[in-house]
Every structure is written in C-alpha cells, then in structure tokens.
Amino acid sequence: MITAIIIQIIQSLFLILLAPLLTGWVRQNRAWLNNKNGPGLLQPYYNLRKLLMKQPVLAENASFLFCAAPTLYFACMCTITAVVPVLSSQLPFTQAADVIVLVGIFALARMFLALAAMDVGTAFGFMGARREMFVGFLAEPALLIVLFNAAIISQSTSLSAIVIALAAQTTLNPGLAFAAVAFFLVLLAENARLPVDNPSTHLELTMIHEAMALEYSGRYLALIEWASALKLLNFFALGLAIFLPWGIPANHPVITVFFAGGLFILKIMIIGFGLALLETMTAKIRLFRVSEFLMGAFVLAILAILLQLWVGK
Amino acid sequence: MHFLPTIAAVFIYWLIVGLGGSVLIQFTARHLFSSIFFFSALGSLLLLVTACLALGQTSSHMIIPLGIPGYPFYCHLDALASFFLILLSATSLGTSLFSMDYFQDLSRREMGLLSLQYHLFLCSMLWVFIAADAYSFMLAWELMTLSSYFLIVGFKSDMQTRSAGFLYLLIAHAGALAILMSFALLLPGEMHLNFAAMQHTAITPVTANLVFMLALAGFGAKAGLLPLHVWLPEAHPAAPSPISALMSGVMLTTAIYGLIRVLFYMLPSVRSGWGMTLLGIGLLSALFGVIFAAMQTDMKRLLAYSSMENMGIIIAGLGLTVIFRHYGSAIAALALAASLLHCINHAFYKSLLFLGTGNVLHATGERNLGKLGGLIKSMPWVATLMLIAVLATSGLPPFNGFVSEWLLLQTFLAFPSVPAVELASVLALATAAFILTLALTAYVMVKLYGVIFLGQPRESQLTHAVDATFWERAGLLWLTAGCILLGLLPGLLLQPLLHLTTQLLHLPASTMTLQARYNPLIVSMVMLIAAAIITLLVRLFSPVKPRRSAAWNCAYPVKNARMQDTAEGFSQPIRHIFSLFLRIQTEIPGVADKMPHYHFNAEDRFWSALYLPLVRIASKCATAISKLQQGKISIYLTYSLATLIILLWWVL
Numbered sequence: 001m002i003t004a005i006i007i008q009i010i011q012s013l014f015l016i017l018l019a020p021l022l023t024g025w026v027r028q029n030r031a032w033l034n035n036k037n038g039p040g041l042l043q044p045y046y047n048l049r050k051l052l053m054k055q056p057v058l059a060e061n062a063s064f065l066f067c068a069a070p071t072l073y074f075a076c077m078c079t080i081t082a083v084v085p086v087l088s089s090q091l092p093f094t095q096a097a098d099v100i101v102l103v104g105i106f107a108l109a110r111m112f113l114a115l116a117a118m119d120v121g122t123a124f125g126f127m128g129a130r131r132e133m134f135v136g137f138l139a140e141p142a143l144l145i146v147l148f149n150a151a152i153i154s155q156s157t158s159l160s161a162i163v164i165a166l167a168a169q170t171t172l173n174p175g176l177a178f179a180a181v182a183f184f185l186v187l188l189a190e191n192a193r194l195p196v197d198n199p200s201t202h203l204e205l206t207m208i209h210e211a212m213a214l215e216y217s218g219r220y221l222a223l224i225e226w227a228s229a230l231k232l233l234n235f236f237a238l239g240l241a242i243f244l245p246w247g248i249p250a251n252h253p254v255i256t257v258f259f260a261g262g263l264f265i266l267k268i269m270i271i272g273f274g275l276a277l278l279e280t281m282t283a284k285i286r287l288f289r290v291s292e293f294l295m296g297a298f299v300l301a302i303l304a305i306l307l308q309l310w311v312g313k
Numbered sequence: 314m315h316f317l318p319t320i321a322a323v324f325i326y327w328l329i330v331g332l333g334g335s336v337l338i339q340f341t342a343r344h345l346f347s348s349i350f351f352f353s354a355l356g357s358l359l360l361l362v363t364a365c366l367a368l369g370q371t372s373s374h375m376i377i378p379l380g381i382p383g384y385p386f387y388c389h390l391d392a393l394a395s396f397f398l399i400l401l402s403a404t405s406l407g408t409s410l411f412s413m414d415y416f417q418d419l420s421r422r423e424m425g426l427l428s429l430q431y432h433l434f435l436c437s438m439l440w441v442f443i444a445a446d447a448y449s450f451m452l453a454w455e456l457m458t459l460s461s462y463f464l465i466v467g468f469k470s471d472m473q474t475r476s477a478g479f480l481y482l483l484i485a486h487a488g489a490l491a492i493l494m495s496f497a498l499l500l501p502g503e504m505h506l507n508f509a510a511m512q513h514t515a516i517t518p519v520t521a522n523l524v525f526m527l528a529l530a531g532f533g534a535k536a537g538l539l540p541l542h543v544w545l546p547e548a549h550p551a552a553p554s555p556i557s558a559l560m561s562g563v564m565l566t567t568a569i570y571g572l573i574r575v576l577f578y579m580l581p582s583v584r585s586g587w588g589m590t591l592l593g594i595g596l597l598s599a600l601f602g603v604i605f606a607a608m609q610t611d612m613k614r615l616l617a618y619s620s621m622e623n624m625g626i627i628i629a630g631l632g633l634t635v636i637f638r639h640y641g642s643a644i645a646a647l648a649l650a651a652s653l654l655h656c657i658n659h660a661f662y663k664s665l666l667f668l669g670t671g672n673v674l675h676a677t678g679e680r681n682l683g684k685l686g687g688l689i690k691s692m693p694w695v696a697t698l699m700l701i702a703v704l705a706t707s708g709l710p711p712f713n714g715f716v717s718e719w720l721l722l723q724t725f726l727a728f729p730s731v732p733a734v735e736l737a738s739v740l741a742l743a744t745a746a747f748i749l750t751l752a753l754t755a756y757v758m759v760k761l762y763g764v765i766f767l768g769q770p771r772e773s774q775l776t777h778a779v780d781a782t783f784w785e786r787a788g789l790l791w792l793t794a795g796c797i798l799l800g801l802l803p804g805l806l807l808q809p810l811l812h813l814t815t816q817l818l819h820l821p822a823s824t825m826t827l828q829a830r831y832n833p834l835i836v837s838m839v840m841l842i843a844a845a846i847i848t849l850l851v852r853l854f855s856p857v858k859p860r861r862s863a864a865w866n867c868a869y870p871v872k873n874a875r876m877q878d879t880a881e882g883f884s885q886p887i888r889h890i891f892s893l894f895l896r897i898q899t900e901i902p903g904v905a906d907k908m909p910h911y912h913f914n915a916e917d918r919f920w921s922a923l924y925l926p927l928v929r930i931a932s933k934c935a936t937a938i939s940k941l942q943q944g945k946i947s948i949y950l951t952y953s954l955a956t957l958i959i960l961l962w963w964v965l
Contacts, residue, residue: 052855059864061769063689065700071851075844082839093839096832100719104710105840107755111709114759121687121768122866126878129763133756134886141748148744152729158830215865219855223847291890298745305741309734
C-alpha cells in the first residue's frame, strides 16, 4: 500500500514536470516541419520562469473568482494526473475516482476558466467563455462515450480495471478503433489544437482558449499555461492507457516503474510528432464547422458502442 | 417506535401557525411577520428529525376518523414516505428561514394571505406523502394545487400572472382527473379506497396499461413532462421566489412520489414497454428543457426549464428501474435509489438557485438577464453561495448533483446486461442523449451565473445592490450545506435508499457491489491539497504583489458594459445548432437604423402545434353550445318541457 501511494505521488510529479516538455516537443517538431530552427525543447520552462518572476497585472474590477481560478484549474489537472494509470495500473486513487469522475473534473476545470474569463467583463472574455463552453458541450459527451466503450469491455468504469482488461486483449476490437478516432478528435478540440483552435496565435477574432486567458498575466498566466500543457499530457496519457495500454505494469518493483516511464516518454514523443505533423498540414476550420467536427466524433463513439453490442454478442 | 402522531402534530402545528399568523398579523406590528416563518421553520426542523428517524423503521399506519362516514382518512409512514418527508422538511426549512426577512414589503392583507397559503401548501404536501387512501390523497393533491395557485396569483394582479395561474390550474386539474381515473380503475370490487386494498386488485393487462398511461399523464402534468410542461415556465416566474423554490424543489417531486406509488406499490408487475415509455418521455423532456433553458433571458424562466430538465432525468431513471425490474436485475434498485437521490439533490440546489434569484430580484428589481451583471462585487454572499448551487446543478464533483448523475450513469452503463440486443442498443442511444443533456446543463449554468454575477454591471444602479440579510443568509447557507454534505457523504442517504428500493421492488436483498467506486471525500481532499500546495509554492517562487490596472482587452480602447455578451448572445451557438427544433423570431436592425433594436424570441413549438388548436376547438365547441342560450324565457320553458317529456318517456 505504501509503495502504491509513493508510486502514485511519483507519477503525478512526473506528469506535472513533464508537461511543459511535451508542449516544447510539439512546438519544436512544428518548427522543424516548417524548416525553421525552433526555440528549443526547454523554451516552455523558460517562459514559465519568466512569467512567475513578473509582476502580475489585474484588471481593476477583477474579483476573487478571477484570482482563484488559475489555482483551481491547475489543481483539477493535478488531480487527473492521479487518476490515469501511467507508471502502474494499480493506483490507489483509481479506487476513489473512475472515468466519469475524470470527465467531471475536466468539466469543473473548464467551468472555472470560463467563469473567470467572464469576470472582468470584456467582449473577448465573454466570447472565449461562450466558445469554450460550446466546444465543451459537444466534446464532453463524446469523450464520455469513448470511455464507456472501454468500460463496457472491462465491465467497470475504473481506469485500473480498464487498463488491465484492455492490455489482456489479444485481438483488435473493431469498436475500439472507431472510439480511438473519436478520442483523437476530442483531444484536438479539448486542447485548443488545430483545426478547432490555433494554439500558436492570439489576437485573432476566432480564438477560443487564448480569449479566455487574455486578461491574465504574471503568475496567473503561468499557472494557466502550465495547466493547459498538463491537460494535453493528461489527454495523451488517457489515450495511451485505453488504446495502447501495453507496458503499464500491474505490480510495481521499482525497475518496471522506470521501464514504464521510459516507454511512456517514447510513446508521447511519437504521438506528439503525429500531432505536430497534423497541425502542419491542416488549416483552422470555421467556428460553426466545429459543431459538425465534434458531432462526428460523438456519432463515431456511439457507433463504436453499437458495434460492440452487435458484434460482441 | 411510532412516528406518525408526531408527523400529524407537525401538520396541525403548521395549520395553527398559518391560521393564527394570518389573523394576528392584522392586529399586531408588521415586523412580527418574520416570527411566523420562524415558527414554521421550527416545525420543519421537527419534521426533519422525525422523518430521518423514521427512514430506517418499519412502516406504520394510522386511521383518522374524519371525512365522510365510512371512509376515514388512512395514513401510513413507510420508508418511501419518510424519504419524501425529509425532502419536504429540509427544503422548507431553508425557504422558511429565508422568508423571515424576504417578505417585508407586503401589505397586511398580503401578509395574511401568504401566511395562510404558505402553511396550507406545506401541510398539503406533507399530507400527500402520508395519505394512504385514494380519497384523502386526492383531497391533499387538490389542496396542494389550490394553495399554490393562490400563492402564484395572490401578490400581483397583472394580466400575465393571472393567465399563468389559469394555465397552471387548468393543467393541474386535467392531471388530477387522470390520476383519479387511474385510481378508479384500480379499485377492488367493493369500495375499499385505501392503497393497501387496491394493491390486491386483480386487473387485466389492458387495464394495467390504461392505469399506467393515466397515471403517467396525471403525474406528468404535475412534474412538467412533455407535452404538459407549458405551465411550468409561466407559473414559476409569477410566484414569489421562496414559493418558486418550494414549487420546484418539492411540489414537482410529489409527482415522482405518486408515480412510484402507482408503479411499484399498487400495480402488481411492471412491463418493459412502460420503462421505454418513461425513458423516452423523460429524456425528451430533459433535452427539451435544457435547450429551452439555454434560450431564456428571464432568470426564473430559465430555472423553470431547468427544473423540467431535472424532472425528465428523474423520470428517465424510473424508466430504467422499470426496464431492469422487468428483467429481474438488481440494477433496478440502484436506478430507483439514484432517481430518488436526484430528487433530493435537485430540491436542494434548485431551491437555493430560486432563493438566490429572489435576492437578486429584491436588490435590483430586475429579472431580465440583459439588465444584470457584476453583482459579485455588491452581493458577495449571494454570489458565493450561488456559485456552489451552479456547480452542483451542472453535476460537477464534488457537489451533490454529481453523485446522483454518477449513479444514473452507472445504471445506464448496465445496458449490455439486457438480454435483447435491440433494447440494449436503444439504451445505448438513450445513454448518449442523457450525457448530452448533462453537458448542456453546464453551458446553461455558466450563462446564468456569468451574466448575473460576473462582468461589469449593465445598468448603473446595480452597483448599489444590497446583499442578503441575516435570515436570508441562514436559509441560503442551510441549503448550500445540504449541497455540500450530500455531495461529500452520499452514503448517509444512499444506504437507506438502497434498502428501501430493494424492498419496494421485491428484489432479493443481495449485496450488490459496483465494480467502480467514487469517493467524494478523497477526491475533494486531493483537489484541496493540490490547490493548497500550488498556492504555497506560487507564494514562495513568485512573491511580487499584483498591480491593478484597467482591463487589457487586446488593447482595444472602448470598453463598456454593453460590449459584454447578453443572455441572447451567450446562447447564440446553441440556437444555431438546434435551430431546426425551435421556432425563432429574430428582429435585426438595419444599418441605417437610428434607434437600433434587437429582439428575438424562441417559441415553444408545442404552443402552436398542440395548445392553440386545442384552444380553437374548445372555443368552437363553446360557440356551438352557446346557441342554446337565447335569453328568451319562452325558449327556456320549452327546454324544460322537452326535458320533462324525455325523462317521462325514459321512466315509463
């Protein structure tokens, strides 16, 4: 039990500290694909340090909600690092929180950020909040149905059980293939990636995530940027746990934990490159196409469940 | 121990407080009015304690020798009734405390009316839950409708309130008629009106179907299910806020109570077809309610539609119960327990929301979202407590709404265990619709909270809005505490509920274990610890004090409150997606318009498709019949003569 809790804490710290590196890796890959040198892998860490050192500027009418939201957002993302099996599939915290709780915490984080964006009362803030809630309203059901696909196979909504059951599967489940596509679409939308939102610009009328963080500066902005990087990593970890669960050890001698960590980084690097490649090749879609994009993901996820029902029986 | 006498005592106590209060306030100082509600809150407290104690006990009965000779009032108190009494007392405790300070600007006549009707309303709901025969149940049901009708129309005499009250009364009575007929079909040969006797009536499958349909129509009218929902968004905004809180939190759930009584207590067995009907109507109502809630610009109308959504969710849960019960699965007990838990969760957060809007209404005189904003500065108490209510309503951890929605999702997820694969597929689709509803709720709640409390005030007088007073805070705090407590320790109520539902559904008392667990205490603790560590670390590494300055807004120089989204603006994406299902009239000003005016109205299609034709038919019939009335005495004498001749012919 003690070892399990220690591994639990190590995993959370591992993910929290690794998150900016993933952002750096994706940006560096995008730069390389554009024939540019790129700022280097560690640039996000430098940015965070710079932001933490700077004096934050608050809007005159910002309330306590505005100041508390970044911390709460970050805390939500930290909690999720404890739910998704990365270094071990026997995390004690998965006994307290299952996939529904995971989606709930993502929604809670979104809610805090959207409310904080509306707090100052600028046109951009409201616009960002409205669009974020709109994307969330479509992405959240799709995500939950994708996770239910996995839950049906393992007959449990606990992520530990899901990872163990899916890692034991030897044949490719056709339903899961559909679900994987749906999950990837949701990942793009939830993390403000192309083609739904452009992570590398702001001051664009079509921005979503950046519009919400527009009034933030200094350490508040640092927390939001770090938490957003962590959100992307959490989504990667969740996707890997469900669709590529091989190599996550069920018991934990120390050596397997190291092995799992190394394997995780390797998987992340490959998928991060894939994300960069996709973002280089696609353009942003119109905002009202987003609903079709996400409805597509939702329908795919439902089809996956129906497929499991009809083929599985 | 026998708890029924105590509960009957609370009934009489409330009656005395209401009657005595309404008489005494005519002669005494006006500020004593708040003490009436203090006494009423004491009654709620006593009822709460008694009902909590009675929840784990065996059921008890009592016969009160009142009413028509030969038909005394039967009362009973089983676990189901105790649970609903907990719901009633907990909610009314909050509204009564809140009302102590809320109704200070009424005239004496209105105070008298309020005191009488408020307590009659409480008494009638209590009676509905303990009535054990059809006769007293219908009496209590009608008393509930009438007292709430007077509470809706008694304080404003404008046309809108009157017509809202009329619509409410009309649909409530149509519903009561359907309930009465379903009871009549269940009567055994001789006139035994008590429920226990009706339980053993042998009925044919056709009659059983008819009983189900009538009960669904009758109780559905009270719960605001599609297509009998139209009174809900009219009546709730018309009533004073504490009354809306009681109507939405408790009165709507009396319909759920009645439906459970008929389905699982009086009818001998259930069919999966009924389950599909309940599931379909429930989910449609929920989706319809939440989409219309997103469209609203009046905060109380928005909450009324949100109540409709929650009732839809609960009815869908009942549908799942019926389906799983039909297949003899133990999941049925969980589904019913989840639905009941959602009833009480809804009572807490929705009455909290309604009371909060009451505060906003008092402080600003404005119900229209387009004229509010920025109230978090001037009303920090209401804003903070409403934030918790909003999070709970959106079904977010670690608050109470999430618990019941988590449980309902778990029961939805049991669909692969249904033997018929077609039915399982339908359930899979239903799960998707259910999740879509839940996700849209968060959107609606962000809109409600953001437009009222956040941003800049849209009108200048909003900066002087006053916060809740002492007793108002007490009422709000009690309900907030319920939202948090039921969210963190759901087991307190869930264990007795599971026991109750297993017995009610005649399932074997198995120790059903879910494969997955949710421990709100640990989850919220981890979140709080994480937040504390982050705050500490940030203090350590970034000690610079923040500076205040004007909002940046992308360096765009013009910043005024009118550039914020209004409620209409915020719901625009949703309108865009669901435009097919809505009937929207928009009026967009032209470029050269000197006095630009934007107006939009999302109309309920049921009005034009169902109700207006009905009204037309009714008035046509009335015109046809009115030809009889000629106003000449000779013609009326001819009618009498004709009637007499026909009757004589009949008799001979």
